[in-house]
Amino acid sequence: MVLANNIEGRGRQLLLPYAIYGAFAFLAMVLEKNDFFVAAGCVLLVAASVMGLYFYKKDQSLVSFRFLLSVFWTAGEGLGVMQLSNLQSSWTNQTWLSFGGFYLLFLAGYEAIEIYLSKRVIVSESKCQMSKKEVTKEQFQNRLFCCIRIVSLVTFATFVIEAVILGYVPLFSTETHAYDHFHISGVHYFTVSCMFTHSLTLIYMLTYTEKKKDRQPLEKGKLIQLIVYNALSASIPILSVSKFQFVLTLALPILIFLLMRPNVNKKKLFAMLGAAAAVVIAAAVFMTIRRNYEPGYLNSIFQMKNENMPLFLQYAYMYIANNYSNFNCLTQALQQGLVEHTFGLKQLFPVFALTGLKFVFPALVAFEMPVTIKELNTLTLIYDAYYDFGLIGVFLFGLILGAVCAALTQKIRKSSNPILYLFYAQLALYLALSFFSSWFTVPTTWFWFALTGALYLYVKK
Numbered sequence: 001m002v003l004a005n006n007i008e009g010r011g012r013q014l015l016l017p018y019a020i021y022g023a024f025a026f027l028a029m030v031l032e033k034n035d036f037f038v039a040a041g042c043v044l045l046v047a048a049s050v051m052g053l054y055f056y057k058k059d060q061s062l063v064s065f066r067f068l069l070s071v072f073w074t075a076g077e078g079l080g081v082m083q084l085s086n087l088q089s090s091w092t093n094q095t096w097l098s099f100g101g102f103y104l105l106f107l108a109g110y111e112a113i114e115i116y117l118s119k120r121v122i123v124s125e126s127k128c129q130m131s132k133k134e135v136t137k138e139q140f141q142n143r144l145f146c147c148i149r150i151v152s153l154v155t156f157a158t159f160v161i162e163a164v165i166l167g168y169v170p171l172f173s174t175e176t177h178a179y180d181h182f183h184i185s186g187v188h189y190f191t192v193s194c195m196f197t198h199s200l201t202l203i204y205m206l207t208y209t210e211k212k213k214d215r216q217p218l219e220k221g222k223l224i225q226l227i228v229y230n231a232l233s234a235s236i237p238i239l240s241v242s243k244f245q246f247v248l249t250l251a252l253p254i255l256i257f258l259l260m261r262p263n264v265n266k267k268k269l270f271a272m273l274g275a276a277a278a279v280v281i282a283a284a285v286f287m288t289i290r291r292n293y294e295p296g297y298l299n300s301i302f303q304m305k306n307e308n309m310p311l312f313l314q315y316a317y318m319y320i321a322n323n324y325s326n327f328n329c330l331t332q333a334l335q336q337g338l339v340e341h342t343f344g345l346k347q348l349f350p351v352f353a354l355t356g357l358k359f360v361f362p363a364l365v366a367f368e369m370p371v372t373i374k375e376l377n378t379l380t381l382i383y384d385a386y387y388d389f390g391l392i393g394v395f396l397f398g399l400i401l402g403a404v405c406a407a408l409t410q411k412i413r414k415s416s417n418p419i420l421y422l423f424y425a426q427l428a429l430y431l432a433l434s435f436f437s438s439w440f441t442v443p444t445t446w447f448w449f450a451l452t453g454a455l456y457l458y459v460k461k
Contacts, residue, residue: 014111018104021051021074025100028081032091037083044078062269063258063424065405066110068431073103073381076435080324084317086303087325087372094331097391099324102382102398109402117410141204143459145222148200152229155194158187159236170241179241189447191240195249196451197233199425201226202253203418206260248429250276255425260418301375318376323435326371327380330387333370339387342367346384346441353443381434384441401440405431419456426452 024047031040051070059067077099081091162184163169170179183191204226218226237245254276258264299307302314309317333339349365352358358365367387371377385397405427412420426448430439439445 017051017054017107020054021047021100021104024050025096028078029096032081032096035090037081041078041080041082044074044081048072048074048078061258061262063255063428065402065409065428065431066107068428069103069106069434072432073099073434076320077324079317080321080435082321084305084309085322085325086305087322087376089325089328089332091328092331092335094335094386094391095324095328098327098331098382098386098394101391102394105395105398106402106405109399110406111402113403113406114410117407140459141207144200144204144207147455147459148197148204148226148229151193151200152197152233155190155192155197155236156232158190159194159239162187162191163239169239171239182240189444191236192245192444193448193451194233194236195245195252196422196448196455197229198249199252199256199422200455201230202256203260203421206257207418250279251429251432252422252425255428256421259412259421259424301373303373319378320435322372322376323378323380326377327383327386329370329372330383333368334390339368339370341390342388344388346387349384349441350443350446354446378436379438380436381430381438381440384438417456417460419452419459422452422455423449 024043028040028043028047031037031043048071051074052067055064055066055070056062061067080088083089162182165184166182168182170182175181234249237249254273258269298311298315302318304314304317330339334341345364346367349358352361352364369377369379371379382394382397385393387393389396408420408424408427412424426445430437430445433439
C-alpha cells in the first residue's frame with residue numbers, strides 16, 4: 001500500500017507541469033480564437049512565470065535548460081499572440097499544437113533521460129581515473145591560455161581578411177545593409193567565433209586557482225595579453241555593427257559564470273544582469289544608428305497598430321513576436337499548398353553548407369521561406385522541423401532536444417573538463433533565444449560545436 005501511494009504521488013508530481021502548462025495554453029488558445037489577443041498573451045506570460053518558477057525551484061538554477069525554455073519560449077509565445085502589429089494574423093491550430101507540443105515533448109524527453117541516467121550503474125570514480133591519462137593543473141592552464149590566444153588572433157585575422165577583400169568595414173560604411181553583405185563564404189565562420197575568447201577567458205580566470213585561499217594574481221605579462229586578446233575580439237561585433245553578435249558575446253560569459261558560480265550573491269547577480277542589459281541597450285541603439293536606416297524606415301517595416309508606440313518598444317517587441325508570426329505564416333502556406341514539406345532537406349542544410357554541396361546542387365537549398373515581410377526573416381527554433389515533417393517533426397525534435405539537454409546536464413556534473421561549460425552555455429543560449437532562430441539548422445551553430453569539441457579534446461583534463 002505504501003509503495004502504491006509513493007508511485008501514485010510521484011506520478012502526480014511528474015504530470016503536474018504538463019497539467020499546469022496545458023491549462024494555461026488551452027485558455028490562451030480559447031481567448032485568441034475569440035479575438036482577445038492581448039488577454040491570451042497575458043495568460044501565456046503568466047504561464048511563463050509559473051513554469052519558470054516551478055523549474056527554478058526544481059533545478060535550483062537560473063541556467064537550467066528547463067527553466068530557460070519555460071521562461072523565454074513561453075513568454076515569447078505570449079508576446080507573439082498579442083498581435084500588436086498589422087503584420088500578424090490569427091494563429092492556426094497547427095501553430096498552437098506546434099508551440100505547445102514542442103515544449104511539452106521537450107520536458108518529456110528531458111524527464112525520461114534524467115530518470116534513465118539516474119538508474120544506471122556507474123563505474124566507481126577511482127576505476128575511471130586509473131584508465132585515464134592525468135593532465136597536471138599547469139598543463140591544463142597553459143593549454144586553456146593557448147586556446148584563448150589562438151581564437152582571438154585567428155578570428156581577428158579573418159575579420160581583417162574580410163575587410164580587405166570586401167573593401168570596407170561596416171561601422172564606417174554609409175550603406176544601410178552593409179553588415180548583411182559583410183561575409184566571405186567559409187571565412188566568416190571563423191570571424192563570428194570571436195565570442196569564444198571572452199568565455200574562455202572567464203573559464204581560465206575562474207579555474208586559475210580552485211581554492212580561494214590559494215588564489216594568486218596572474219602574471220603581469222599574461223594579464224596584459226588577456227586584455228589585448230579580449231579587446232581584439234570585442235571590437236569585431238562593434239566594427240561589424242552586429243547587434244546579434246554583440247548579444248552572444250555578452251550572454252555566453254554570463255551563462256558560464258552562473259554555471260560555475262551558482263551560489264553567487266543575489267544582489268551582485270542582479271547588478272551584473274542590470275549592467276549587462278544597459279550595455280546591450282546602449283549598443284543596440286548605437287548600432288541601429290550606424291546602420292544608416294532612413295527616417296521612418298523601421299516604422300514602415302513594423303507596421304504597429306499603435307503608431308505612437310516608442311520605437312525602442314516596437315523594435316524589442318517585433319524582434320521577438322514576429323518570429324512566431326513567421327512560423328504561423330509557414331503553417332498557413334503549407335495548408336494552402338503554397339509550399340510543400342521538404343522531408344529533411346531543411347534540417348540537412350548545415351551538411352550542404354559546410355561541405356559545399358549547396359554550390360554544386362543549389363536546388364537542395366532553394367526553398368521559399370514564408371514570412372510576414374521579407375525584411376523580418378528571423379525564425380523560431382522549430383521552423384525548419386515543421387517545414388520538413390510537420391507536427392511529427394516538431395514533436396520528435398522537442399523529444400530529442402530534451403533528451404540531449406538532460407544527458408549534458410548529467411555529464412557536466414561528473415566531468416572535470418570546464419570546456420563542457422562552453423558546450424552547455426551555447427545550448428542554454430539557443431534555448432533562451434529559441435524565439436529568434438532555428439539554431440540547429442544554422443551551419444555556424446555546428447561550426448561552433450565542432451570548435452568547442454576541438455577545444456575540449458585539446459585541454460582535456
